Amino acid sequence: MAHAIMVVGTSSNVGKSAICTAFCKILTDAGYRVAPFKAQNMSLNAAVTPSGAEIGRAQAVQAEACGIEPNEHMNPVLLKPTAFNASQVVLQGQVYGTKTTESYFREQRQAIWARVEESYHLLERNFDVIVIEGAGSPVEINLKEHDIANMRVAEMADADVILVADIDRGGVFASVIGTLALLTPTERARVKGIIVNKFRGDASLFIQGVRMLEEAAGVPVLGVVPYVPDIGIDEEDSLGLEGERYRPGDRVHDDVLHLGVIQVPHISNFNDFDPLYRAPGVSIRFCQRPQDAADCQAVILPGTKNTIDDLRWLRERGFFEAIWHAFANGAAVVGICGGYQMLGVEVEDPLGVESQQSWSPGLHLLPVRTVMASNKATYQAAGRTTLYSSLPVSGYEIHMGETTPLVGVQPFARIARRNEDILRDDGAVWHEGRVIGTYLHGVFDNDGFREAWLKSIRLRFGLDQRVTGETNYRERRWHAICHFADVVRAHIDTSTICAWIRHGTASNG
Numbered sequence: 061m062a063h064a065i066m067v068v069g070t071s072s073n074v075g076k077s078a079i080c081t082a083f084c085k086i087l088t089d090a091g092y093r094v095a096p097f098k099a100q101n102m103s104l105n106a107a108v109t110p111s112g113a114e115i116g117r118a119q120a121v122q123a124e125a126c127g128i129e130p131n132e133h134m135n136p137v138l139l140k141p142t143a144f145n146a147s148q149v150v151l152q153g154q155v156y157g158t159k160t161t162e163s164y165f166r167e168q169r170q171a172i173w174a175r176v177e178e179s180y181h182l183l184e185r186n187f188d189v190i191v192i193e194g195a196g197s198p199v200e201i202n203l204k205e206h207d208i209a210n211m212r213v214a215e216m217a218d219a220d221v222i223l224v225a226d227i228d229r230g231g232v233f234a235s236v237i238g239t240l241a242l243l244t245p246t247e248r249a250r251v252k253g254i255i256v257n258k259f260r261g262d263a264s265l266f267i268q269g270v271r272m273l274e275e276a277a278g279v280p281v282l283g284v285v286p287y288v289p290d291i292g293i294d295e296e297d298s299l300g301l302e303g304e305r306y307r308p309g310d311r312v313h314d315d316v317l318h319l320g321v322i323q324v325p326h327i328s329n330f331n332d333f334d335p336l337y338r339a340p341g342v343s344i345r346f347c348q349r350p351q352d353a354a355d356c357q358a359v360i361l362p363g364t365k366n367t368i369d370d371l372r373w374l375r376e377r378g379f380f381e382a383i384w385h386a387f388a389n390g391a392a393v394v395g396i397c398g399g400y401q402m403l404g405v406e407v408e409d410p411l412g413v414e415s416q417q418s419w420s421p422g423l424h425l426l427p428v429r430t431v432m433a434s435n436k437a438t439y440q441a442a443g444r445t446t447l448y449s450s451l452p453v454s455g456y457e458i459h460m461g462e463t464t465p466l467v468g469v470q471p472f473a474r475i476a477r478r479n480e481d482i483l484r485d486d487g488a489v490w491h492e493g494r495v496i497g498t499y500l501h502g503v504f505d506n507d508g509f510r511e512a513w514l515k516s517i518r519l520r521f522g523l524d525q526r527v528t529g530e531t532n533y534r535e536r537r538w539h540a541i542c543h544f545a546d547v548v549r550a551h552i553d554t555s556t557i558c559a560w561i562r563h564g565t566a567s568n569g
Contacts, residue, residue: 062095062184063564064219065557066250068194068210070235074226075257077118077296078544079285080193084125085545086554092188092561096122097217099176100137100195100209102147103296104328104365108456113153114138114438117331118296122191125541133179137172137208139164141326142366142414151175155436158413165206173208180217189561192219199242211247220560221250223279227266228258228287237276252560253282255552260287263551283552292540294331306337306346315524317517319344320356320386322379322399324370328363329458332396335504338536339514341527350382357521358392359383361399363458363501367407367430368415370398371422383423392517393425393495397459400487400497404428405466413460425495426488427469432461441500443475443486447493448512455502463488463499472498505533 065083069076080096087094096119107120113132123130132153139147142158149156149164152175159167183190198210214221223239225232240248254277259266263284270281321333323346336344347353361383364370374380387393395403404422409415409432422430442454453473465488472487487498493516504510511528518525 062187062190063561064184064190064192064214064217065560066192066194066214066217066219066221068198068214068221068223070197070223070225070239072196074224074229075285076193076224077122078291078293079222079224079255079257079548080191081118081122081125081293081541082545082548083191083557084122085541086549087189087191087558087561088126089545090554090558093186094126094189094191095128095183095187096126096134096193097180097183097190098135098193098195098209099180099213100139101135101296102139102141102195104140104326104363105294105296105331106138106140106150106329106458108438108440108458109153110440111153112438112440114150114436114458115153116296117294117329118193121294121541122193124538125545133182136176136179137168140328140365143369143416148365152179153438168206168208176208176213177216180213184217190217192217197239198247199239201242211243211250214247214250219250220252220557220564222253222255222282222557223251224255224257226258227256227284228260232256233269233273233276236273240277240279251279253553253556254279255282256284258287259284280556282556283548285548285551288544288547291544292537293544294334294537315341315527316343317341317358317514317521317523318356319358319360320347320353321345321360321362322353322374322383323348324362324364324398325373326365326370326398328365328398329396329501330362332362332501332504333360335510335533338533339510341524342514347379350378353379353382353386356386356391358394358517359386361393361395361402363396364398364402366414367398367401367432367461368409368417368420371402371407371420372417374402374423380423383425387425387494390520391494392513392520394513395426395497396503397457397499397501400426400499401430401459401461401463403495403497404430404463406430407461408432409461426490426497427466428463428488428497429466430461430463434460436460437499439478441475441478441486443473443477445473445509446470446489447472447496448509448516451506451508451512453500453503453506453509455500455505457499458501459499463497472496473500507533 101116105117115135119135120130138150195209403426413432471485
């Protein structure tokens, strides 16, 4: 049976996902067969497994760090907020239903928890070590009876628990000691170590702080991990938008290409745009106000978990006019997934799949219409574009509903593989390629397409054509995983963690 190492945090966004990713790589390098696990994830950043199951993106990245394919058991419960007090529940990779908080709490006690246990036990039979990620804080005492992501999982897995605190936000002593104080004695006994994360400056200045923390907490500090400005690993959820990676770049230089991503309220899979943040000669920002898109030479509408409600938000905030104005001034417009649906003439939701509204007009920038349906498309896909000399593209689909051309619109891509070999069209292209809609998340990860699209915009606006970017963005992401694992390895007492594993394996044997 596998030995479990669980990482919990003093709060959300302390770095649990990244630390777990590093542990997956470090323990795999040490010769163990490792798999990630997160019982319940609330996030609109998702991934699709080779079998077509939907899981949290963080667990897919962690599986990559383990050198294995992701599967639905690594994240058996994924909650995707659709509206206030309601989320779509994805259970073991498939849509279970849209639930209010109250109804979800009722059902998780038995049926949902049983699936969590089932998934974990399937993993532990096939691996040596399971690296478990907690969620938020394990001591939200008003919600603890409903918590199926933290200490209840630790008990089920008989896990050694590591508590991570973010020193960069301040209050590290209070957050650590307060968290431990609110755990029950049995839960507290499982906490075997503390990691102080995101330390800026000379760590030798915190040596006395480490001793004081250990004395006050009664738990050893396994290490102090330095602050890494941009780890380069996919963010787990929208809290990551506050990080340094997504700060707008230079918008003054004459040869800089200005891109704007409209930050709709239910934005999903915003990691689609990470490659554009890495592109030289590009300034990209998330636009929260219409005026943020005023000088953009390309406007991107991202994925969304609620297309109709976000269309209403765009209209009410004045974004329709801002996007039309940018287009009239020559800007390119791209919509991905829900953003593709928004670019069309209309969106219908007759079954109330995502919204209480049954219909909304779209932006009328593509001659297509979308009808929401109860079935969900989750596929890995690959094919070739109809633009730029038929470049290869690959990515993944996660969407509700079908989008149909109203006139003889040109598709964006010819899909040749969609989990299995299948020929079909994806997306739409209009106005000689200035408007593109696609269901392919990760489309900008494709180096050839990304560079050809950026070059076409530069050409239209008379900008320097000699600027080129990454030759292999996906390889860069792998290097980012390896680099952060090396940082953690250099600053954490990994020998103690391996000793826990050896001791646990010997006890089980």
